[in-house]
Amino acid sequence: MKLYTAEEMSRADGRAQDLGIPGGVLMERAGAAMAQVALERFSPNRALIVCGGGNNGGDGFVIARELHRAGVEVAVLATKDEYGGDPAINLEALRNLEVRLVRVEEVEAELDRADLVVDALLGTGFSGEVREKEAGIIEKINGAGVSVLAVDVPSGVDGGTGEVAGAAVFADVTVCAHAAKVGCVISPGAEHAGETLVVEIGIPPEADSEPSLLWTDGASLRGSIPRTSAPAHKYSAGALMVVAGSRAMTGAAVMSVRGAERAGCGITFLATSAGAAPAVDIALTETIVYGVEEGEFGGMSPGAADEILGRSERATALVIGPGIGTGEEGRRLVEAILAGTDLPVLLDADAVTSLAGTDALARREGPTVITPHAGELGRLLGSGAKEVSARRLHSSRQAAHDYGCCVLLKGSDTIVVEGGKTSVNSTGSVALATAGTGDVLSGVIGALLSRGMQPYEAARAGAWIHGRAAELWLRETGWPAESMVATDLFDHVPRAMGELL
Ligand SMILES: NC(=O)C1=CN([C@@H]2O[C@H](COP(=O)(O)OP(=O)(O)OC[C@H]3O[C@@H](n4cnc5c(N)ncnc54)[C@H](O)[C@@H]3O)[C@@H](O)[C@H]2O)[C@@H](O)CC1
Ligand SMILES: [K+]
Missing domain, CATH: 3.40.50.10260 (YjeF N-terminal domain)
Known part of the structure; x- marks a missing residue:
């Protein structure tokens, strides 16, 4: 269309x-x-x-x-x-x-x-x-x-x-x-x-x-997802470091990593707070989980940044944010990681909120995608959720311009902006209005970044796959949209991706 x-x-x-x-x-x-x-x-x-x-x-x-x-x-x-x-x-x-x-x-x-x-x-x-x-x-x-x-x-x-x-x-x-x-x-x-x-x-x-x-329809993306060709090993297929989770929010880390795995990452690493790590480790059989120094509120402490950067040496992209918390410690952690790497980074949820009022994003030169919803973008822009919701195109373009990054503004009409490019996603369902789906999205896009896609294309493709997975779930189960849970997406992400190959 x-x-x-x-x-x-x-x-x-x-x-x-x-x-x-x-x-x-x-x-x-x-x-x-x-x-x-x-x-x-x-x-x-x-x-x-x-x-x-x-x-x-x-x-x-x-x-x-x-x-x-x-x-x-x-x-x-x-x-x-x-x-x-x-x-x-x-x-x-x-x-x-x-x-x-x-x-x-x-x-x-x-x-x-x-x-x-x-x-x-x-x-x-x-x-x-x-x-x-x-x-x-x-x-x-x-x-x-x-x-x-x-x-x-x-x-x-x-x-x-x-x-x-x-x-x-x-x-x-x-x-x-x-x-x-x-x-x-x-x-x-x-x-x-x-x-x-x-x-x-x-x-x-x-x-x-x-x-x-x-x-952004299927035709506009077909053939854009890189394939892994022989000879291949787990690192050549994309290696993603996910920085996510805290004692109170272990699920966010699991959702993000599982999303990334199903979107074709060769290997995933997770850095999470030491207290959250044991529970998360059980849920993530294929992932290398690092429990890092914990701060005051059960999240990762800013002091963990060096360890996380060290553990990211073999990674080809990072996802930072799901469930890390929004306090002062979270902000310092995110700033320290961003300052220490030029790898492609996706910043989601709490990481976006943490950076409000800082120049960490504008200063950063490496490829960066942020995936806020209206409330998070409102905090970042200092305007508010209402203002962003009323002017979605304007707000996402303003953020992309001000911060020099790729902005994916979540919603039933997910908008992706980078530089002079803007796109609107065509897939999705009200079923996605449920806890955890945003974490899955961060993992999917993170995986595509780790596999070498450019930020704008990775964000566009990730949004399409995520929305399409929900559509496929609805079609297959025939269940009410309201009954979907985020983990339902895992089985459908590969099928959605398959439609783009
Ligand atoms: N050959 C053509 O020109 C074609 C025109 N098309 C139709 O033409 C439309 C565009 O036509 P126009 O450019 O004439 O514009 P519109 O018909 O959309 O609007 C112009 C009218 O709106 C009024 N108006 C403007 N601001 C207003 C406000 N704040 N409050 C109340 N009234 C206001 C103006 O007084 C004027 O009467 C398209 O949306 C489409 O429906 C299409 O059919 C394609 C072909
Ligand atoms: K009309």
């Missing part, structure tokens, strides 16, 4: 027109294809089509004509007094066909009768906060409990970022013209979009340009 920002879409649209394809033809094809989706998905009897003043509204007029032709009882709200261009032509056709045009005061009554609302109020031409009049209409649509098909992007969602500054339509299905709009796949816009579909509208490939955001 291709992802376009609003700007990229209007560029393709403009180029298509320069090539001689009239805008009205594109609008006709968009509207006709979207009406087809409306008929197939919703089989409506009475539809209300809400049309704004721009080309999104123009698409809506075409949809209204097509639904009318198919025998649906159609009512159209046109919010602008005077239309121009293609929308005006399509509105005129509705008038000639005597399709019922309703006033904004009649919307509530129409919503009571309708079994489908087509939201063609605002599309890619919108950003910021919707004006009062449109906000009122959006709230009525959301309050009506009627199925909603959104045209191109749910009205009120910024098509280029997924940000929602005020009122925004909640759709069941969003049908995008030509390419999926970024706003439909990044939260909170993604939650407004519901299921996102793309329809062809006749824009030729000659009008396309390289998208600034990559949709």
